[in-house]
Amino acid sequence: MSSVIATTAIRGRFLDIQNTVAQAREIHDQVRYVEDGLLITQNGKISWFGEWEAGQQHIPENTQIEHYPEQLIVPGFIDTHIHFPQTEMVGAYGEQLLEWLNTYTFPTEIQFADKNYADQIAHFFVQELLKNGTTTALVFCTVHPQSVDALFEAAERHQMRLIAGKVMMDRHAPEALTDTVESAYSDSKALIKKWHGKGRNLYAITPRFAPTSTPEQLERAGQLKTEYPNVYVHTHLSENKNEIAWVKELFPEQKGYLDVYHHYGLTGERSVFAHCVHLEEHEWDCMHDTDSAIAFCPTSNLFLGSGLFPLKKAWEKQVKVGLGTDIGAGTSFCQLQTINEAYKVQQLQADKLSAMESLYHATLGGAKALHLDDKLGNFNIGKEADFVVLNLKATALQQLRQQRAKNIEDALFALFTMGDDRNIQATYIYGQKAYEQI
Template sequence: MSSVVATTAVRGRFLDIQNTVAQAREIHDQVRYVEDGLLISQNGKIQWFGSWQEGQQHLPVGVEVQHYLEQLIVPGFIDTHIHFPQTEMVGAYGEQLLEWLNTYTFPTELQFSDKAYADQIAQFFVQELLKNGTTTALVFCTVHTESVDALFEAAGQHQMRLIAGKVMMDRHAPEDLCDTPDSAYADSKALIEKWHGKGRNLYAITPRFAPTSTPEQLAKAGQLKAEYPDVYVHTHLSENKNEIAWVKDLFPEQQGYLDVYHHFGLTGSHSVFAHCVHLEDAEWDCMHQTDSAIAFCPTSNLFLGSGLFPLNKTWEKQVKVGLGTDIGAGTSFNQLQTLNEAYKV
């Protein structure tokens, strides 16, 4: 049985960055601009890209070329940290982090035990990402497995690449938003088996942040990471000074905030830590040594008054960094707007 191959051809002005850069001064060398280019794809995968002059010979017979000569065509944006359950609370009055969580975030997230509600928000969330040019995102869900199912189902309708996971949280939160070490492990394991690597979906082990997980739960998160080494880890780190002090009170036996995660086996090349506004030197070194990554979230760092992220330090210490909108503490789905705020910082 022959399969139908859907071929598209787009002509226009193309701009992309060809490689990840370790230093700011390297960016210029990696920018590629094609004034009059052609991109040919089959079934959603790029088959050929280059200049229009050279590309015409590669056009399959009968394929209609779409012309966007007045537009600038760029790859889809990658959002390295965003909360889909917080879509409805963007711009909630700017308390600082811990007060903001208790006042706005937790009450909002309680609604996601209802699958129909989770489906509704997931559909809207995915459309907002696409509308703003974001085609890949690393996403927080809620503690409810229903929220993960809703998000992956919505993303699958568009063949989006989403990396997401169920929040693990067994203390310092409303009772109805808490799981246990064992239930968090069992639910996460079942979701990994159900979704990770299925289509374009990838899973992230997702402890909310160290204060809302007991040592027993973080040990279970580390156990999952050891059992499924190709899944991601996604959590928060050193966003707010009161949060950092709280972590030191809760985990006095560890050397600092990042050491809590490192102790439980949660650092590594697939680990992304959001914010990292106030890292200490030893933590920067650990980030580099473990090949862990940072999600820089300028709009939420400013909105919640968390502080100014030291971007130059990431290049100095050779730590991977990406950009996150952090909806809903962040104030825009648009990565260009987020870049605008990052530039100001």
Template sequence: MSSLVATTAVRGRFLDIQNTVAQARDIHAQVRYVEDGLLITQNGKIQWFGTWQEGQYQLSPNTQVEHYPEQLIIPGFIDTHIHFPQTEMVGAYGEQLLEWLNTYTFPTEIQFKDPDYSAKIAQFFIQELLKNGTTTALVFCTVHPESVNALFEAATAQNMRLIAGKVLMDRHAPEALMDTADTAYSESKTLIEKWHGNGRNLYAITPRFAPTSTSEQLEKAGQLKAEYPDVYVHTHLSENKNEVAWVKELFPERQGYLDVYDHYGLTGSKSVFAHCVHLEEDEWQCMHKTDSAIAFCPTSNLFLGSGLFPLKKAWQAGVKVGLGTDIGAGTSFNQLQTLNEAYKVQQLQGDKLSAFESLYHATIGGAKALSLDDKLGNFNVGKEADFVVLDLNATALQQLRQSKTKNIEDAFFALMTLGDDRNIAATYIYGHKAYVKKSSD
């Protein structure tokens, strides 16, 4: 290897899922655990992965090897639904979805017309992602283009693979947060041209949800998607029963909530719908038929009292699912804590969420939901080198619990049940160490 090439070599214990699967029962066969492994990255991509015994001969004599003998290295966490402007209002008391938006969310988002304010929160948000081991996220901004520019600029500084977009909202919101069908189209078009495919940035057409967009605006969103078929669509669907009833009132001519989006050309393989707690049978079929994806947001669904997401049904229906923190209705940036709540959501429905299925949804499953599984989600050669180093013993309780674990599956389950940001020892973005835990963190 040329010394001019940016090379990173990392040695330690590695755990990933080698391939996407059609059914949860198939995940176990795809688990790859390397007790003493070596990952070599070159210019941001994985060049070699395997055992240390074999891999050491791939290294030139002057290559520095970063060794994590006690930690566990997994692919970076992928967050398929999060709101960066809601970072400052996590844990807002006492409301369900529609009241929560009016009481807390909209007043907070008005501030993001100010580019300096947007930049300040965007910087904090990106650092918080890194601190929690999240290397890729699908992100809501606000209606203001300033918020989108600020977020992409902060992500670009870290070379992150990020998907985001300007919110489209032309009714049922404060005047200061509304655009029009035409400005939604023109501003989104400008932002797509500026950011989509610029470095590792990708763009998402982002109607907030059907109630806050007129038919004219949704038509413009569909026009954008037709003109730029490679961009994403990111919105909310069937989160709350009152919301579902409201959509039926607003769009009586449509068969249901999802049919609103489908009618305007907003479903598809790069369309991600957050929540989907209350889907009807024909909507599950439409999700599968259109290859649309769901962002499962357990901490948010519990915090707002929205309901229990039927993950087992998603597998049965053949619908892609990723994990979302949904800050700020969600209560943590951390995917370990999110998995802890996801496990409980399934328990309440009489189902079990295994450690390896949890890892799947947080990594390669999330990548599949974002149509990025060719680039992200595991340690296969050629993938982008985004990964996280986990300290399994960040607290005295964790140390005691880990001392009693039987195998790597048990160890990861204990980690996701007891873990949080204190377990993130280091986060690597595109082969570069972007975050290291300090003793004060």
């Protein structure tokens, strides 16, 4: 093996959140802004971070310094819920959740039986993540094992940290999209052995949602979680009121939607539940008690008319929350646009979402939701070097607005309100530039 150490040195303005917090009001105390800073990475990890003046002596000889004097460098964005097979069906008109699945989603996902097709969409999907500054994502594939292979193969080309899994679904879906109790278990087990912990890949046990799995299949999903306790669980929860009523009809012996998953051993510190718009009080308590996490998906919740996620309640109940784009019910790969809509969702509930809290949820808070805050989410030494270079003035209107920015927080809020993929100048994965805007 080569003994060459891959080194990167980045100079510029840096902004991150130094530590996870218990309450939103504590975030401002953890903000770290370095006006003229230096980040050094070696073999994908952060080896030094701080002021430029103090750091120059730490730059290895013959290392080229990449300087971004006008831009803002932040940790890579973390997407805690997204569907790669739904990339091509963003903006499908006119339905709410259950009708939307049958009309648009299932026919689209059937195509992923073809590995070549899955490869094409996986490549496009990973490029879109990079183009939007997303460096880590928790991803739904389809029921087909080859869809998982396609995605991890595409991510590996960039040494990208992705968490993904094969959908488990043995009822209430087209025959071409269903598996069985046993095939879901055996296929998932084989994929765990093949991909989990290989490079930066991690696996998620992925029942689509309770209505599309029989009790027997959910029991097998729980068995997988017992056999492989360090893999993830990724599913949907309490997105839509009709969905919740359907779950209660299908599982009358359980006391609610979340209790279905909890009963089968699918809650826990690596369990991420998308949406959670309509949780009952005992469900909030269960989320807290089991250290489960929520993916807040504002563009999706608004697009499908699902409801307004009560972020303030999550802080009150001490439940971990990350942001999810939820492509393709969500309408943008871009976390900047996701934050923009998250702000509006809170405004409609007479609550405020600050720029720094938004940054927290998109970076370190998202890492905490994924049980990866020891590896990702800020510029602390030893962490994996995933970060984004932001151009705050990508349009004439942004340039005009940024001239009036009172401080870094005001500048960041303006970016979150007006930003999109044009603001992503470069995306670095594991210390190496994986995308640069031309």
